[in-house]
Amino acid sequence: MSPEGTALRSPVDDSPASAGSARSVAAGLFRACRPRQWLKNALVFAAPAAAGVLTTGAGMRGSLVAFAAFCLTASGTYLFNDSADVEADRRHPRKRSRPIASGVVSVRLARLVGAVLIAAGLLTGWAGGWRLAAVVAAYIALTSSYTFWLKRQPVVDLVAVAGCHVIRAYAGAVAVAVPVTSWFLVVISLGSLLLVAGKREAELRAQGGNGTRATLVTYTVAYLGHVRVMASGAMIVTYCLWALQEHEGLARAPYAVSIVPFVLVVLRHALLVDRGVGEEPEELALRDRPLQVFIGLLLLSLAVGVYLT
Missing domain, CATH: 1.20.120 (Four Helix Bundle (Hemerythrin (Met), subunit A))
Incomplete structure (x- = not known):
């Protein structure tokens, strides 16, 4: 086989592999964002529903804005958390298959996308008013503290994770301006x-x-x-x-x-x-x-x- 023939086929042979790799990274990023855990963000609907305003146009719009803000922000914080835990996750029988731990998504890319998602979550929260943005910022501060410190503090780690759920529920009330x-x-x-x-x-x-x-x-x-x-x-x-x-x-x-x-x-x-x-x-x-x-x-x-x- 001539070198020229090899050179002529290289672009054709490499393109599908590159496309497949790009698709696998994109799919890995989506999985690393943990879309199933967006279900937790449904807590933002609790206060508006309890106040009887969820069926109003303003109530539904405010709740959806809060839900979107927390889905974006939570996914960004999950990427940072998994990046920080990558070595520990690789020793875990189940977590080692996570996209970052398995090497499908690089730590650098995960952190970059995580930063973009967190910024997008803050901007989305700001669209619902500065008070909602402040609650989203508080969530980011708590989850960041958990990622880099609180998760290693017994008892405190339980309260920190529970606090993230409470913040979600409180955000729903702030988004539609109902008392808690x-x-x-x-x-x-x-x-x-x-x-x-x-x-x-x-x-x-x-x-x-x-x-x-x-x-x-x-x-x-x-x-x-x-x-x-x-x-x-x-x-x-x-x-x-x-x-x-x-x-x-x-x-x-x-x-x-x-x-x-x-x-x-x-x-x-x-x-x-x-x-x-x-x-x-x-x-x-x-x-x-x-x-x-x-x-x-x-x-x-x-x-x-x-x-x-």
């Missing part, structure tokens, strides 16, 4: 702590105490179970007090009924965590049919209370 009650904040805070403790417990069960997350060597299954029991008990009591004491007349009935599916959601989550499948809470909401039914009944009863009484 203490009942709302307490239930959201305790629920967030419950999910985070369940996630850590499932990780600990799966990895047998030898996982790559720094704080797992400090925690025990018994301790995390205690945190879950404390958070779930306090949350149920708070929710019951809100449902029974803060409403009168006919409006009380649907809120009182909502207690039943609310408790069922908590109990189902506890069962799943004990089975060792609570490592990815968003996956539970997408795959577990009984949990979906209980959540649907809860949302239905609350919708009746908010919009039809």
Whole structure:
């Protein structure tokens, strides 16, 4: 075979490979943005829905702006977090297949795209008003602190991750300018702590105490179970007090009924965590049919209370 023939075929042979590589990197970047975890950002709809303004044009627009801002920002922070954890993730039986840990996406590219997404999230938040932008900035500050420091501090890491969920819920209220009650904040805070403790417990069960997350060597299954029991008990009591004491007349009935599916959601989550499948809470909401039914009944009863009484 002549050198000329090789030279003539090189551009043709290399182009498909380059195109395939570009597609794999693009697909890897999309996976690294964790689109399934955008489900967490649905918390921005909680306060507008509870205030009865989600069905209005302004309420829906404000909520969607907040949702978009947090999807962009969260994906950017995930890229930075995975870049910081790349070596640890490569030793993890499941996380080593993540795009950055597996080498599909380079650390440099991940950080560049992460910075762009965070900037886009801030600008989107600014489109919803400076107050929403300030809440998005607070989320960025907390997640950055978690990525580079707080994740290695036992107990504090639980509160930090739970705080990210609380910020999302608060952002929804800011986006549509509705007041946030203490009942709302307490239930959201305790629920967030419950999910985070369940996630850590499932990780600990799966990895047998030898996982790559720094704080797992400090925690025990018994301790995390205690945190879950404390958070779930306090949350149920708070929710019951809100449902029974803060409403009168006919409006009380649907809120009182909502207690039943609310408790069922908590109990189902506890069962799943004990089975060792609570490592990815968003996956539970997408795959577990009984949990979906209980959540649907809860949302239905609350919708009746908010919009039809």
